[in-house]
Amino acid sequence: MKQSVKVAIPIVVILVAAVAGGGYYLAQKKNPPAAKDKAAQGPVLYTCAMHPFIIKDKPGTCPICGMQLIKKVEGAQASAQEQKMLGHVSLSPTQAVMANVATVPADFAPLSKEINAVGIVQYDQSRQAKVTAWVAGRIDKLLVNTVGAYVSKGRPVAEIYSPDLVAAQQEYLLALKSREQFQKSSIQAISQGGDGLVSSARQRLKLMGVRDEQIAGLEKAGHPNIKLPIYTPLSGVVIEKMVQEGQYVNMGEPLFSIADLSSVWVEVEVYENEFAFVKVGQRVEILSQSYPGKTFSGRVSFIYPFLDPKTRTVKVRVDLANPGLKLKTDMFVNAQIKAPLGNTLVVPATALMDTGKRQVVWVESQPGMFEPRDVQVGARVGDKVQILSGLKRGDKVAASGGYLIDSESQLSAGSGGGGHEGHAGGAKAPGGTAPGAVAPAAPKKGGGMNMDDMKM
Numbered sequence: 478m479k480q481s482v483k484v485a486i487p488i489v490v491i492l493v494a495a496v497a498g499g500g501y502y503l504a505q506k507k508n509p510p511a512a513k514d515k516a517a518q519g520p521v522l523y524t525c526a527m528h529p530f531i532i533k534d535k536p537g538t539c540p541i542c543g544m545q546l547i548k549k550v551e552g553a554q555a556s557a558q559e560q561k562m563l564g565h566v567s568l569s570p571t572q573a574v575m576a577n578v579a580t581v582p583a584d585f586a587p588l589s590k591e592i593n594a595v596g597i598v599q600y601d602q603s604r605q606a607k608v609t610a611w612v613a614g615r616i617d618k619l620l621v622n623t624v625g626a627y628v629s630k631g632r633p634v635a636e637i638y639s640p641d642l643v644a645a646q647q648e649y650l651l652a653l654k655s656r657e658q659f660q661k662s663s664i665q666a667i668s669q670g671g672d673g674l675v676s677s678a679r680q681r682l683k684l685m686g687v688r689d690e691q692i693a694g695l696e697k698a699g700h701p702n703i704k705l706p707i708y709t710p711l712s713g714v715v716i717e718k719m720v721q722e723g724q725y726v727n728m729g730e731p732l733f734s735i736a737d738l739s740s741v742w743v744e745v746e747v748y749e750n751e752f753a754f755v756k757v758g759q760r761v762e763i764l765s766q767s768y769p770g771k772t773f774s775g776r777v778s779f780i781y782p783f784l785d786p787k788t789r790t791v792k793v794r795v796d797l798a799n800p801g802l803k804l805k806t807d808m809f810v811n812a813q814i815k816a817p818l819g820n821t822l823v824v825p826a827t828a829l830m831d832t833g834k835r836q837v838v839w840v841e842s843q844p845g846m847f848e849p850r851d852v853q854v855g856a857r858v859g860d861k862v863q864i865l866s867g868l869k870r871g872d873k874v875a876a877s878g879g880y881l882i883d884s885e886s887q888l889s890a891g892s893g894g895g896g897h898e899g900h901a902g903g904a905k906a907p908g909g910t911a912p913g914a915v916a917p918a919a920p921k922k923g924g925g926m927n928m929d930d931m932k933m
Contacts, residue, residue, distance in 0.1 A: 520534060521534070521548060521549075522534055522548070522549040523535065523536055523537065523546035523547065523548060523549060524546060524547065524548075524549040525539035525541070525542065525544055525546055525547075531546075532549060533546060542567070542568070542569055542572060543569040543571065543572075544567055544569065565842075565846060565847065565848050566839075566846070566847045566848075566882050567845055567846050567847075568845050568847070568882070569845065570845070573845065573878075577877055577878050577881075578875055578877065578878030578881070578882065579875070579876050579877045579878065580841050580873040580874060580875055580876065581824065581825055581828070581873070581874060581876040582870075582871050582872065582873050582874075583822055583823070583824045583864060583868045583869070583870060583871065583872045583873075583874060584822070584823065584870055584871075585820050585821065585822055585823070585870060586820065586821070586823050586861070587817070587818075587819070587820050587821075588817075588818040588819070588820075588821050588823060588856065588858055588861065588863060589815045589816060589817045589818060589858065590751075590754050590815070590816045590818055590856040590858055591813055591814070591815055591816075591858065592747060592751050592754060592755065592813070592814040592815075592816060593811065593812070593813055594745045594746055594747050594748075594751075594793075594811075594812045594814070595745070595746055595809065595810075595811060595812070596743040596744055596745035596746065596763070596795070596809075596810050596811070596812045597743070597744055597807060597808070597809060597810070598741050598742070598743055598804045598805060598806050598807065598808040598810060599741065599742045599743070599744055599806060599807075600716070600736045600738075600741065600742065600806055601736075601737065601740050601741055601742050601796070602742070604711070604713070604736060604737035604739075604740060605713075605734065605735065605736045605737070606709070606710045606711050606713075606734075606735050607731045607732075607733065607734055607735070608634055608635075608707060608708075608709050608710070608731070608732045608733040608734075608735065609729055609730060609731050609732060610637060610707070610726040610727065610728060610729065610730050610732060611684075611685050611686030611707070611728065612637070612639040612641050612642050612685045612686065612705075612728055613639060613641065613725075613726065613727050613728045614637045614638050614639030614640070614641070614642065614725070614726065615637065615638045615639075615723065615724070615725050615726075616635055616636070616637055616720055616721070616722055616723065616724050616725075616726060616732070617636050617637065617638050617704055617722070617723075618635065618636040618704070618722060619634070619635050619720070619721075619722050620632075620633050620634050620635055620636070621634045621635070621715055621718075621733065622718070622722075623715070623718070624715050624716065624717065624718050625714060625715060625716075626714070626715045627712075627713070627714055627715075628709045628712065628713065628714075628715060628733075628735060629709075629712045630708075630709060630710065630711050630712045631708060632708065632709065633706035633707060633708055634707055634708065634709050634732070634733060635706075635707045635720070635732060636704040636705065636706055636707065637704065637705055637707055637726075638703060638704055638705075639685075639705065641685070642685055642687075642705055643701050643703065645678070645681050645682050645685055645687075646682065646687075646695055646701030646702065647701050648678050648681070649675070649678040649679060649681075649682055649692070649695065650695070650696075650699065650700070650701070651678075652674040652675045652677070652678040652679075653675060653696065655674055656672060656674060656675050679692060682695075685705075686705070686707070687705065688708075691705075691706075707732065709733070709735055710735075711735060711737055712737060713735040713736050713737040713738065714735070714736055714737075714738055714802075715733050715734070715735060716734050716735070716736045717733065717734035718732075718733055719731050719732060719733065719734075720732045720733070738799055738802045738806075739798070739799055739800070739802070740796065740797065740798055740799055741797050741799045741804055741806070742778075742794055742795065742796065742797070743761075743763055743775065743794075743795040743797050743810060743812065744792050744793070744794055744795075745761070745792070745793045745794075745795060745812040745814070746785075746788060746790040746791075746792060746793075747790060747791050747792075747793050747814070748789060748790055748791075749784060749789050749790065749791060752780070752790075752791040752793070754814075754816035754818075754856070755777060755780060755793055755814055755816060756777065756816070757777050757778065757779065757780065758776055758777060759776065759777045759814055759815065759816060760774065760775075760776055760814075760815060761774070761775050761776060761777060761795045761797075761812055761813065761814050762774060762812070762813045762815075763775060763795070763797060763804075763810050763811070763812055764810060764811045764812075764813070765804065765808065765810045765811075767803075767808070768803060773797055773798070773799075773804065774797075774798075775795040775796050775797035775798070776795065776796055777793055777794070777795055777814070778794050778795065778796040779793075779794040780792075780793050780794075781793070781794070793814075795812065818855070818856055818858075818863065821855070821863050821864075822863070822864045822868065822869075822870060823861045823862065823863055823864065824838060824861070824862060824864055824868065824874050824876070825860060825861065825862070825874075825876040826857060826859075826860050826861060826862045827860070827876055827877055827879070828862075828874040828875060828876045828879060829852070829854065829862050830879055830880070830883060835851055836851065836852055836853070836854055837849045837850065837851060837852070838850050838852055838867075838868065838874045838875070838879070839874065839875040839879050839882050839883070840868070840872050840873065840874055840875075841873040841874070841875065847875060847882050849883075850867055850868065850872075851867055852864055852865075852866065852867030852868055853865040853866040853867055
């Protein structure tokens with residue numbers, strides 16, 4: 478009996494193993510692993526990166542943009558791909574030509590900012606003077622009697638009678654005679670004492686405005702001059718007359734104001750957002766409506782250290798030659814200041830898109846593929862704009878057609894393709910469509926696409 482049990486146990490084990498192996502074989506034959514995985518994955522679908530509502534079951538090209546279709550991915554892989562392509566726009570060569578898209582590389586170039594401002598012609602304060610009375614007396618005669626008259630340096634403008642001046646002349650003549658008497662003395666101290674008297678009397682005359690040549694004439698004549706000429710200290714135009722003939726004046730009282738108009742100042746009003754570009758020594762061109770086509774050239778000589786709170790401007794002084802006295806004081810003129818910015822990174826002004834909150838350019842990251850790039854801009858000069866940050870030399874930017882690229886980006890954003898912040902398609906809703914965006918309708922038949930191409 479024991480021998481029979483020993484034989485039966487191995488037989489049972491063999492039979493169980495055979496049954497299990499046969500069942501596994503039949504199961505594998507019915508549902509192979511590859512088929513199960515394939516069934517779990519479902520059919521492989523293809524879609525357009527820029528038009529994700531286009532879905533096909535085989536490779537090909539997008540009926541809208543002509544791009545090669547790519548495998549449609551789901552879940553985390555799809556999210557990663559969407560984030561990578563967020564805001565990107567792809568254009569086929571045909572689309573780029575039709576949209577007139579042209580790219581230009583960002584490059585360094587010498588740039589000068591032109592500041593246009595309004596100015597007023599003023600007197601050059603360093604070329605103004607007043608003619609004053611050196612002594613108290615009566616103005617016996619005015620040799621210049623009108624405002625606007627031209628006077629020359631060294632020419633008399635008036636004659637004054639002064640009792641004090643007559644007395645000083647007599648004192649000088651007496652000192653001369655005394656010196657002659659003292660020189661005859663054998664005592665050295667007395668003989669040299671006359672020189673001191675003459676020197677003192679001469680100095681008094683000079684303090685009264687008497688010139689050396691007038692003193693020499695006094696010595697020659699031997700009697701005092703009743704009237705003393707008054708001279709102007711510079712050549713120029715009489716801009717103010719404060720005296721009449723016969724008028725009594727005190728010592729130091731002003732008689733005339735003289736201004737040399739061969740050189741003038743132009744005080745230019747520069748707005749507070751531009752005056753930082755202005756430097757002393759910069760060249761300035763002055764234009765006047767009184768002289769169409771004529772340009773006056775000057776240079777910045779001074780920048781005032783305060784700002785006008787009403788006009789929000791800073792005054793800039795320009796020294797300007799005035800040949801022929803063509804520019805008149807208080808005349809309004811236009812000023813053009815050229816401020817060099819050096820060799821700086823620039824792009825065409827047409828490449829810049831200002832959204833109000835951001836300033837964006839479209840950069841061609843690879844052939845036919847554009848991405849939005851935030852930039853910080855500086856000065857705008859003509860058709861160029863200075864780039865302070867956001868680009869590097871050689872980056873290709875869309876100099877034209879940028880708005881069409883942006884529109885394509887918004888359409889893609891509306892269909893789940895992403896957009897850039899600051900526009901309608903800047904943020905994606907959970908369902909893949911931007912808030913407020915409308916999914917694009919399917920094109921009509923005959924446009925290279927039918928309803929079978931879309932799986933909504």
